[in-house]
Amino acid sequence: MRIILLRHAESLGNVDELAYTRIPDHALPLTDAGREQARRTGPVIAELAGDEPLAAYVSPYLRTRETLRLLDLPTERVVHEPRLREQDWGNLQEADDQAVQKRLRHEFGHFFYRLPFGESGADVDDRVAAFLSELELRRPDPLHPRSVLVVSHGLTIRLLCRRLFGWSIELFESLSNPGTCEHRVVELVDGRWKLDRPFQQWRDSPDGAVQQ
Template sequence: MRLILLRHAESLGNVDERAYCRIPDHALPLTPRGEEQARAAGTEVLRLLEPGPVAVYVSPYLRTRQTLQRMALGDVVERTVLEPRLREQDWGNLQDEGEQLTLKQQRQAYGHFFFRLPLGESGADVDDRVAAFLSELWISAADPAHPTNVLIVSHGLTIRLLCRRLFGWSIELFESLSNLDTCEHRVLDRHGTRWQLDRPFHQWRDSPDDSVQR
């Protein structure tokens, strides 16, 4: 089985953080640069998928759906599932510009995994729904009709937590890793019961518990 994890292309929120104060997070569109990124990613993903079909699981947010559309994967897609459990961490409706920076500073000091946004989720909440998604995916993938290639189009923190679950990474290691860049991907291949990552995530500090990406 092969998993391709792709972060959405550049969105309005990536270039203008004040956009979160006037547009719902789920409705933020791609920028023109993001549309170009997605088209380029489509070519690369098609190369990775040869020769078989793919099952696509995509966050229902506008930017992830637009990314998948611009990728133009065509007939290689056997099924597409809009999966709410792959959505971005919930910050709680429209954000307040005055509170945005304060909350991010508090989260950085407290820890991205356990810090609960006042009207939204903690990283641990996202971890729980990612675990539920993976459990259901393994059940679906046991059906011989399910493609062995799986593309997941999601968000930065969500993708890191998917990998945390798959590889059993510690929370300390998770918090030491950076999100993928917009439209960056990772490929995971399964060999027996073990998963192999094609290349590590950028690590901005050594993990306090000395654990490493495996």
């Protein structure tokens, strides 16, 4: 099995943090630049998939669904998968409190800090683990495509890899999100998952762990 992990294209929230105060996170659309970004990325993902059928699992947020649509890929099946959604920050956000929560999360750690009206990174980790377990059950099914496209969010993608590779929490917290419409490919080779290229790190992991 091969999994292509793709972060959504540029959304309104990526260029205007105040958008979260008037539009629910799940309803934030792509920008015009993001739509063009997704269109340009379509041939890249098509080349990665090759001639094999493709199963797409997509976060139900608007920006991820728009990204998948604009990739314009032939897919054998498309599943809107809530377990792949962004970390939940609650409903409409207040700008000053949002800044405070981001500061506290950075100081406390992105994995364990629980947002007052939302999730911790650990909560997201639990739900991506459930998704991966279900995907593993489908792997022997000859009717399920061998190539899988996951269109999701930066933190969610990092946690998917943390689960697949058994990375430490310290290493996870040392990694940067992929850029918008940036992809990674993980492939099962001789019973072990392989990552096509590492994530950028903003610091060395405090426990000495490395991506492998």
